[in-house]
Amino acid sequence: MAESWVIMVTAQTPTNIAVIKYWGKRDEKLILPVNDSISVTLDPAHLCTTTTVAVSPSFAQDRMWLNGKEISLSGGRYQNCLREIRARACDVEDKERGIKISKKDWEKLYVHIASYNNFPTAAGLASSAAGFACLVFALAKLMNAKEDNSELSAIARQGSGSACRSLFGGFVKWKMGKVEDGSDSLAVQVVDEKHWDDLVIIIAVVSSRQKETSSTTGMRETVETSLLLQHRAKEIVPKRIVQMEESIKNRNFASFAHLTCADSNQFHAVCMDTCPPIFYMNDTSHRIISCVEKWNRSVGTPQVAYTFDAGPNAVLIAHNRKAAAQLLQKLLFYFPPNSDTELNSYVLGDKSILKDAGIEDLKDVEALPPPPEIKDAPRYKGDVSYFICTRPGQGPVLLSDESQALLSPETGLPK
Secondary structure, eight states: OOTTOOEEEEEEEEOEEEEEOOOOEEETTTTEESSOEEEEEBOTTTSEEEEEEEEETTOOSOEEEETTEEEOOOSHHHHHHHHHHHHTOOOEEETTTTEEEOTTGGGGOEEEEEEEESSOTTSSSOHHHHHHHHHHHHHHHHTTOOOOHHHHHHHHTTTOGGGGGGGSSSEEEEOOOSSTTOTTOOEEEEEOTTTTTTOEEEEEESOOSOOSSOHHHHHHHHHHHOHHHHHIIIIIHHHHHHHHHHHHHTTOHHHHHHHHHHHHHHHHHHHHTSSSOOOOOOHHHHHHHHHHHHHHHHHSSOOEEEEOOSSSOEEEEESSHHHHHHHHHHHHHHSOOOTTOOHHHHEEEOTHHHHHTTOOSHHHHHTOOOOTTSTTOOOOTTSSOEEEEEOBOOOOEEOOOGGGOSBOTTTSSBO
């Protein structure tokens, strides 16, 4: 075997946002949750992680770069994922280049990993979910592991709980499982991304700063101190999971919106019931909730659902494009950009929603009428950093175009 070859695989994995929340572990080491959860996968064109993994006999150790910076792989979560995939590695052969890696060889070969998020890391937009899902998916392809995506999700779960849900597109359920070794705690697809393709998702990024209380710490403190969490996990979530699956399968938006908003609010209530209390939402988050609630009530049927993860950013799910355009008008009325911000960098992702809303430039934003459902509606300039318009999207994919790889095919180091 010549000693200078490099074999690489590049994959792209979406992030996901839970509509029935995961909060609390029954096993910290294996990352086993206290309840089932359901999420929607976001279109990877707008929010995703791209990861390149490479193997070469010339590598002296496992190394990883995240968003261009080298990071340590010594943490237990990375080690779990690497160990579990290596244990499932199979023979790999590149006939063209005359390279053969046997199952046994993988034990003594090192990998290089480069990962890039096209959205802020650790700001409550599920970057660790996309990251670990992408790492596991790419390594499994590199090492020719035979597991399907559900089985791979049980490995990704050991990196970050919600990562297991990023191995599928559309709507995904993470089954909490019953057995102690966690082998049945994995993700299954509820419906694919084409099933309910009317939905439009607008994310209000209120802050892209790192959060004060990490999810890991927050969950541990909630499990230890919140009586409300025990009630939620045992009595509330099991019923909601059944109702949510039905709402999604029947595309019943009224029921979907009711459950999504209620579950988000209960998750944040559980955070406040923790000792000491955890506050992930801020005043801007609360104003967005008020805006949606008042609009939904004034129309009589829900137009938009809101959900917030462990951070102040709002994920707003509109039942169709018309509702999404109206929502964007309302959001831009309440939260116009600072005078020095260009519209192009304030509304990201699928910009065709702006066109539907009749907004071409900042003059159009300034001219927006106040929403009729709120008397003397104030404006909060600069309180939102930016908006991302997206939709439900597909699961992980391999990228065959070598120009999209993050590592050099010659050296296996970042480009």
